[in-house]
């Protein structure tokens with residue numbers, strides 16, 4: 050599979066005219082560049098740009114530099130992150146910023162191998178940062194980039210070895226010395242022009258060489274499937290003082306390491322008649338469907354290691370799902 054040597058120039062020309070004005074896109078020389086890029090890359094994992102923008106602005110207002118973020122407590126970062134979900138990202142962001150400040154003098158390491166040792170940084174984020182911060186010839190292969198290349202060749206993305214493709218075409222892809230713009234430009238192009246549905250082929254700058262555009266037998270872009278449904282039962286022991294029994298969840302992947310009532314995979318614990326059904330929640334996280342039943346009963350005693358927590362305390366950090374449970378339980382009084 051060969052890539053046209055004009056591809057990067059065309060993408061860059063489009064990007065120069067059409068890119069969105071996003072708050073983390075600061076000038077190449079800005080001292081905030083690493084901090085803003087790190088913050089936005091963590092926030093954008095699994096989350097859309099429009100959802101991220103207000104959170105990004107909140108963070109940079111409160112923590113003006115990477116050092117200021119690294120110097121804060123996890124509970125404060127979680128509080129500010131509240132509502133954005135996937136809280137492991139917030140924990141990793143903080144750990145990553147602490148490592149950069151302490152071990153790397155607030156700079157990004159210069160090799161992918163070293164960047165990938167940072168908390169929460171995998172292949173995709175590592176390549177993105179390497180390109181964005183150091184102008185290195187890398188492409189962060191996200192869903193947008195996969196879609197652009199698979200359409201250019203009219204070949205399903207699971208039939209393309211992207212690493213090999215990029216390596217083989219390195220000279221053609223990175224022939225402008227504007228690698229940081231290219232890394233971002235091609236993702237932006239996938240998000241705005243070569244969209245999953247109804248790509249803007251008629252006006253697209255790549256349509257002369259695009260096999261999808263020319264083909265009568267176009268590939269189908271398959272949406273990421275919801276791979277499984279998880280059924281959970283949540284059992285809330287409550288008392289007359291408007292308190293609920295919580296303990297750190299160390300068993301279930303959903304909200305792992307956060308304080309929750311008794312939570313079980315459905316059907317593990319026989320539900321006896323003392324438990325009263327309160328509500329069913331249906332939710333989707335990434336490619337997982339959640340089906341959660343909430344039960345409660347009044348009790349004076351609680352098993353170890355559970356402790357009583359006031360349902361009315363809401364000042365400290367709490368995942369939004371826990372807040373929903375608290376609200377439902379408070380309605381019982």
Ligand code: SF4
Nearest residue numbers: 243248250253256259
């Ligand atoms: S011509 Fe259409 S399918 Fe091909 S790259 Fe452009 S927008 Fe995507």
